[in-house]
Amino acid sequence: MSTADLIVMADRVHTMDGSEPVTAIAVTDGVITAVGDRAGARQWRGAGTEVIDLGPATVTPGLVDGHAHPVLGIGMTRGIDLSSVRTLDELRVALDAVPERGWLEGWGLDPNVFGTRPITSAPLPEDVPVFLRLFDAHSALVNQRALDLAGITGPREFPSGSGIVCDAGGRPTGHLLEMDALNLVHQLLPADDPASRRRRLLDLMRRMAATGLTAANAMDFEDDSLALFQALEADGDLPMRWRCAPFVMPDTDVRAVLEKQRLSGRRWRVEGAKFMIDGTVDGGTAWLDEPDTHGESTACFWPDPADYAEAVRVLAAAGVPIVTHAIGDAGIRYVLDTLEGLPRVSSVPHRIEHLETMPSGLVGRFRALDVTASMQPTHCTHYTRADHSDNWSRRLGKVRADRGFRARDLRDSGARLALGSDWPIAPYDPRGIIAAARLRRPAGAPGVDPVLPGQALTARxxxxxxxxxxAAAAGLASSAGRIRPGFRADLAAFTLDPLTAGPDEFAESPVAITVVGGSVVHRT
Structure with a gap:
């Protein structure tokens, strides 16, 4: 072999390949060209080779987030971070802030803050308009000033599953459900300036890379996504790779989605189409076989589910991988039924996101249909409770809550299971997510009872x-996801071993380096 551009050495290398013990990796032109031991690495060196010896660190293939919203997320995370708020008093304190550009904005609000009380604008200040996104990003809470500015005076009919929650007298409570309702107020918010959005997106990518992430699946490609990716890449390589799937809504022209499939850059590309078959359990907009305890979550996000199936068929026939948000049992079943009849044109498997509650009869269909299950462990560990006292569990009832977030059942059935964050719905740090997948509770919270511990994953x-x-979920099993000659030189190195360290300890483990395509994008 020719001399390497980069040699990375460490006491432990998890190749994920079942190979002999490895302590050295050679990289040339962005590709792994050799693996071996430290002694043998001498023959790979040339005058220009960079050698990084990480000592007792552990190297793994670069980590890939299965589900994130980078461009939507930088807009969703404006204002006050409310993700740590746990009580109404804490909410009032957090909102005692100076509004920016005339509005008080916040994000990440957990509906469990309201306990068993209705989610209303009662705790919000009234002297300025307020717009707060709840953690699921499918709902928002606004005050009377914001309702007045938007001209919202009562309930409205929407073609989608959106809604304006009203009290018994027909007066809006301030709780808005799904995008059509949210946008009545959101469109009034002051816009970000493009330079600020570029800075925030680049900063996000750098922070993600610093956690060991080398790639992520962007579950959107809307608005200014193209301009942002192109502008950042004009200034240099992105700190990580992105695979983007534009939204397909009931009113979307699928021809525009097909056109976007041709877009790409050095470290990003559009590949896929993102659908939603339902909303959320917490907001009462999921699609369940039977109504929730509030009599809600009974309908598909699409006014006519057959229109979803037709759009899926058109795009899949053109070779576009289908991605569908499906949370409730009825929604998951409908998506699987739709995918079952599709020919496989693309090498990339179709996938279903979230999978929050489903009966056992659906679990085995993922392997049978070669459909990727994509899940976010912290959705369970951050927002539900072992005793079912949380909003999600109360709405579902014990039977359906007990069959929630079935990560282990899916893996044991032989299904392909990709993990991710759904940032900004939950934190993107994969170390904490890997810990939560193993513990079924938040990392660093040993006093919290695990939620359905039988669904815990092993460290491996x-x-x-x-x-x-x-990698398999992206159709890249032959070129990524392992440390093997001929594979992408995407690497992450941790000071603790993710396979042997305690999950809580690993969640705090510093990342020594992150390498993307043979370039060091983060170094401690």
């Missing part, structure tokens, strides 16, 4: 969800 399963399983 959790790491595979970010490496080998993630």
């Amino acid at each position: 399963m959790a790491l595979e969800g970010y490496t080998t399983q993630a």
